[in-house]
Amino acid sequence: MPDKPDAASQVRRNVDVPEGLWIRCVQCGAMIYRRILEEQLHVCPECDYHYRMDAQSRIAQLNDPGTFEEFLRGLESSDPLDFSDRITYRERLAQAKVQAGDSEAIVVGKGFIKGRPLIMGIMNPNFIMGSMGAVVGEKVAAAAERARNESLPLLMVTCSGGARMMEGMVSLAQMAKTSAAIAELDASGGLYIVVMTDPTTAGVAASFAFLGDVTLAEPGALIGFAGPRVIANTIKATLPEGFQRAEFMLEHGFIDRIVHRRDLRSEIARIIDYCNK
Amino acid sequence: MSSEPTAGNPAGSPPTYVLEFEKPIAKMEQEIQRLEGLQGGSGRDYADVIAGIRGQLQTALRQSYANLTPWENVLVARHPRRPLTRDYIHLLTKDFCELHGDKLFGDDKAIVCGFARMAGHRVMIIGHQKGRETREKIEVNFGCAHPEGYRKAIQKMQFAAKFRVPIVCLVDTPGAYPGVGAEERGISRAIAVSLMEMSRLPTPVVAVVIGEGGSGGALGIAVADQVAVMQHSYYSVISPEGCAAILWKSAEQAPRAAEALRLAPQDLKRLELIDAVIAEPLGGAHRDPETAAKNVEAWVGKALRDLRRLKTETLLRRRADRLRKLGSAFIETPPTEPAPPAKVRTRRTRTASAARE
Numbered sequence: 001m002p003d004k005p006d007a008a009s010q011v012r013r014n015v016d017v018p019e020g021l022w023i024r025c026v027q028c029g030a031m032i033y034r035r036i037l038e039e040q041l042h043v044c045p046e047c048d049y050h051y052r053m054d055a056q057s058r059i060a061q062l063n064d065p066g067t068f069e070e071f072l073r074g075l076e077s078s079d080p081l082d083f084s085d086r087i088t089y090r091e092r093l094a095q096a097k098v099q100a101g102d103s104e105a106i107v108v109g110k111g112f113i114k115g116r117p118l119i120m121g122i123m124n125p126n127f128i129m130g131s132m133g134a135v136v137g138e139k140v141a142a143a144a145e146r147a148r149n150e151s152l153p154l155l156m157v158t159c160s161g162g163a164r165m166m167e168g169m170v171s172l173a174q175m176a177k178t179s180a181a182i183a184e185l186d187a188s189g190g191l192y193i194v195v196m197t198d199p200t201t202a203g204v205a206a207s208f209a210f211l212g213d214v215t216l217a218e219p220g221a222l223i224g225f226a227g228p229r230v231i232a233n234t235i236k237a238t239l240p241e242g243f244q245r246a247e248f249m250l251e252h253g254f255i256d257r258i259v260h261r262r263d264l265r266s267e268i269a270r271i272i273d274y275c276n277k
Numbered sequence: 278m279s280s281e282p283t284a285g286n287p288a289g290s291p292p293t294y295v296l297e298f299e300k301p302i303a304k305m306e307q308e309i310q311r312l313e314g315l316q317g318g319s320g321r322d323y324a325d326v327i328a329g330i331r332g333q334l335q336t337a338l339r340q341s342y343a344n345l346t347p348w349e350n351v352l353v354a355r356h357p358r359r360p361l362t363r364d365y366i367h368l369l370t371k372d373f374c375e376l377h378g379d380k381l382f383g384d385d386k387a388i389v390c391g392f393a394r395m396a397g398h399r400v401m402i403i404g405h406q407k408g409r410e411t412r413e414k415i416e417v418n419f420g421c422a423h424p425e426g427y428r429k430a431i432q433k434m435q436f437a438a439k440f441r442v443p444i445v446c447l448v449d450t451p452g453a454y455p456g457v458g459a460e461e462r463g464i465s466r467a468i469a470v471s472l473m474e475m476s477r478l479p480t481p482v483v484a485v486v487i488g489e490g491g492s493g494g495a496l497g498i499a500v501a502d503q504v505a506v507m508q509h510s511y512y513s514v515i516s517p518e519g520c521a522a523i524l525w526k527s528a529e530q531a532p533r534a535a536e537a538l539r540l541a542p543q544d545l546k547r548l549e550l551i552d553a554v555i556a557e558p559l560g561g562a563h564r565d566p567e568t569a570a571k572n573v574e575a576w577v578g579k580a581l582r583d584l585r586r587l588k589t590e591t592l593l594r595r596r597a598d599r600l601r602k603l604g605s606a607f608i609e610t611p612p613t614e615p616a617p618p619a620k621v622r623t624r625r626t627r628t629a630s631a632a633r634e
Contacts, residue, residue, distance in 0.1 A: 080548055080606035081539045085524035134606040141601060163492075163514050165524065168538045169550050172514040173604035175493060176500045179472035180600035187477070203514070205465035206453075206493045211473055225465040225493070226455030234455045244460055254463045 025049060041261045050218045050261055052198055054100060055107045055124035058157060062120075062265060063111040070109035072142055075135045077104075081168050089166040092128065100126035104135045105160065108143040110152070114269040116277075119147040120155040125199075129161035132204050136164075137174025140208050141181035144192075148184060153191040153277045155268060158209040162202025175207035182211045191277045193268060196246065196255070197221050210254070214271055216264070217246035217255045224249075294357045298341055298349050302560070305334040338560040345509070347541045348532035351517060353509040354488050358563040360570065362389055362404030362447045365487065368570035370395045370402065376433055382462065385426030386417045387450070388498070390433040395445060396578030398585075401437035403430045403498050404447030407488070420489075421454035424467035427497050431471045438480040441589070443581050446484040446498045451516065453494030468497040475500035476600055479593060481584035485555065485573055486510045486542075487562075502596050503580040505553040506542040507569070509561050512551070513540035550604060552580075 023032050028047035037044070041061055042051040053061075059068050076093070083089040097103055105127035110119055121143045123130045132140075140156070147154035163171035185192055194212030196205075199222035206225055217223060224244035232239055242248050249255045259267045295303040309330050312323040345353065353359070366373050370393035377384040389406045392399065407420030434444050453464055475482060475498075484501040490512030506512050515523075520538060521530035539545070542554040555572050562569035584592060 074610040075607045076610055078606045078608045080604075081537065083537055085534075085537060134604050138605060138607055165515055165520050165538070167604075167606065168514050168540065169512060169545055170548060170604040170606045172492060172496055172512075173550055175468075175496055176472050176476070177600050177603045179469060180476035180500070180597060183473045183476045184597060186473075201465075203493055206468040206497075207472055208469070210463075210466040210469040223465075224460050225453065225468070226460070230455045231457065231460070235457060239457065243457070252461050252463065254466055 043261050048219060048260070050198065050220055052125045052159065054126050055102050055122045058122045059107060059109075059111070061261075062113060062122075062157070062268075064113065064115065067112040068109050069111070070107055071146070072108060072139050073103060075104065075138060077133055077135055077167065079167075080134070080170050081166070083166040083168070085166075092166065096127045100124050102127060104139070105130045105132065105164075106136045106139050108139040110146070110150075113155075113265050113272075116153075116269055116272050118153040118155050118272070119143050119150070120157070122157045123159040123197075123204075125159045128164060128166075130159045130204070131161050131164035131171070132174050132178075132207075133164035133167040133171050134174065136160075137171075137177045140174075140178040144178075144181035144185045144190075144208075147190050147192075148188045151190070153193060153272050153275070154185060155193045155195065156208060156212070157195045157197060158200040158204055159197045160200060160202075160204035160209075162204055172203065175203050178208040179211060182208050186211075186213075191272065191275045193271060195259070195264060195268075196223050199223070201225065201227065213275075214256050215254070216257050216259045216267060217249065218261055218264075219246055219258055221246040223255070296349070296352050296356065298345075298352075302334065302337050302341065305330050305337065309334070335559070338564075342509075342560055346532065346536065347511070347538075347544075348517065348535040350509055350541050351511050351535055353561045353563075354511050356561065356563045357409075359488055360562050360566040361409065362402075362406045362449055362487065364566055365447055365570055365573060366391075366393065366402060366404070368567060369574050373402070376436075377429070379425045379429035379432055381428055382425045385423050385429055387420050387422040387454075388426040388430050390430060392437075392442070396574045396581065398443055398578070398581050400581070401433055401442050401444045402447065403434060403444060404487075405450040405495075405498070407449055407451075418454060420450040421452060422450065422494060422497070423454050423456075423459050424462040424464045427453075427464075427467040427471045430498050431474050434478055434482075435474065438478040441480045443481040443483070443585065444478065444501075445577055445581075446482065446501060448484055448486040448490050448495045448499050448512075449488035450491050450494045451489050452491035453497065468493050471497045472500050476596065477593060479589045481581055481587075481592060482596075483577055483580045483584070485577065486512050486551075487573070490540075491516060500600070502584050502592065502599070503553070504551045505555050505576050505580075506545060506551050507555045507562065507573070508542060508557040510542060511535075511540040512542070512545055513538050548604075548606075 021034050025044045027049035030046040042053050079089050102124050106121050106123045108121045192213050194215045196217040200209050201224050246258050312327050316323045373391055373393040375391035389404050393402050405420045406417045408414035408417040437444055482501040483503045484499040486506040488510050517531040517535035518528045520534040522528045545551045555576050558565035558568040
């Protein structure tokens with residue numbers, strides 16, 4: 001693989017960017033003033049590398065100022081398996097809350113983009129890799145339901161490593177639950193827009209993320225079912241360059257458009273208008 | 278390993294592949310076979326000895342199979358002699374009419390589809406086929422389907438649903454195939470579409486996990502009105518080895534992962550993720566495929582009888598409700614809205630609260 005995956009793993013701990021006033025871009029190595037990077041929506045001004053973003057920054061960036069209202073914020077996992085590996089799942093959840101600055105791997109709510117109301121779900125890569133357990137599944141299903149009831153478009157900004165192992169089969173069940181909820185929205189004539197960001201993989205890719213009426217992706221986002229390392233181990237060969245990146249998925253016909261982060265608001269608004277929503 | 282194309286393991290003949298915990302059992306089975314051979318050859322009568330060993334064998338089977346660890350259960354689910362989808366088709370159906378191809382790309386042999394008469398119903402069977410001998414295993418890719426497999430399955434299911442033919446899914450896969458071609462042809466999208474479309478098929482759908490229920494590749498044909506898992510099968514979000522490699526940094530911790538994942542049928546039932554556990558003959562389905570098949574038939578027959586009584590509208594409403602409530606393992610901590618508790622907002626407080634007002 002080229003240098004991107006390594007680059008991505010380096011920033012995993014701090015979704016935004018490394019701490020400090022100056023940052024060395026993980027892709028092109030350019031020195032960037034931190035404030036500039038933030039003004040550029042966490043995109044490298046030199047090479048356009050799209051850094052991962054936490055949910056709250058994304059919400060602030062996508063919505064008209066002061067319009068986002070969160071719902072179902074109080075949902076928490078009941079730890080159905082009483083799971084523990086090297087640490088207990090409950091400890092992991094507590095750590096994740098601090099690390100992510102959110103109570104779960106997705107925030108759902110109602111917001112406005114260029115004056116157009118919509119229901120949205122924004123995933124947070126800092127919360128156990130944006131993994132989907134019962135809470136994420138419930139929030140996605142509830143958001144789809146709300147979109148249907150209020151006849152509003154649904155937007156999902158996906159960012160996830162897949163189903164959450166620590167909830168076992170409960171997590172896998174969320175794939176069925178979210179897909180069924182999207183089916184109901186679809187049947188009611190609702191518009192469903194997906195924006196795939198880095199990474200959108202496994203159980204989330206293979207459920208609600210790939211069910212959009214229209215699928216947008218940020219440049220360079222890793223999108224796929226199996227992880228690149230798993231595939232490389234299975235086929236015992238190096239993977240083609242750019243494999244499973246947004247551009248690769250576009251070329252193979254599974255993405256409608258690749259959209260630069262700065263253009264997301266206007267692109268989403270335009271699609272809503274075209275669909276008369 | 279076996280060279281037979283189908284299970285058909287005659288009762289009493291020992292499985293040629295022996296799991297670690299079954300070694301004492303295999304020894305007894307070999308002894309019985311040896312004595313039977315001697316008896317035939319020499320004309321001497323070992324009936325009493327054989328009966329004695331048989332008694333011990335039953336006790337040993339009962340003891341070890343009553344206390345299988347989750348990991349041992351996984352090993353039984355993967356047993357090379359365990360009956361496969363085509364064995365169940367062979368044992369349970371009449372007039373199997375196989376239907377191939379996804380009408381888009383190809384015919385994925387990892388998923389078998391076709392009309393058949395089963396348990397008193399005319400049904401569409403959809404099942405993963407893992408393959409028995411090496412050549413078949415390679416041909417069916419060890420039961421790991423590609424996107425065209427899921428597209429083939431959903432195409433046949435929609436065809437069946439158009440005529441309200443009930444659908445019986447037999448789940449047995451380590452997972453969808455993790456390869457370059459699968460990604461190029463959109464395995465994520467194929468599974469996602471399958472999940473969505475199965476949730477609204479206007480005909481009864483039942484699913485039975487007959488062996489391995491490996492993650493999304495299994496769920497891809499298992500969204501149903503009623504789901505059962507056979508006693509020595511497993512159904513899991515990730516393989517125990519995969520989970521161990523990630524969380525314990527060592528695939529050798531798979532037995533611990535199997536326990537932590539609660540992937541055994543009884544646990545899934547307790548979590549209300551499945552509806553029934555189908556009993557297997559003593560010592561696992563591979564010791565007596567006919568009895569295993571009969572148990573599957575009984576469950577499928579009853580489930581379909583009940584579901585066919587429902588009006589399509591009711592059936593679909595129930596399925597939607599069921600999926601909506603599936604795996605609701607969360608608690609709600611008040612107060613929720615509108616003012617979020619300050620403690621969870623450790624970063625970007627200003628931006629976030631500004632956005633909310």
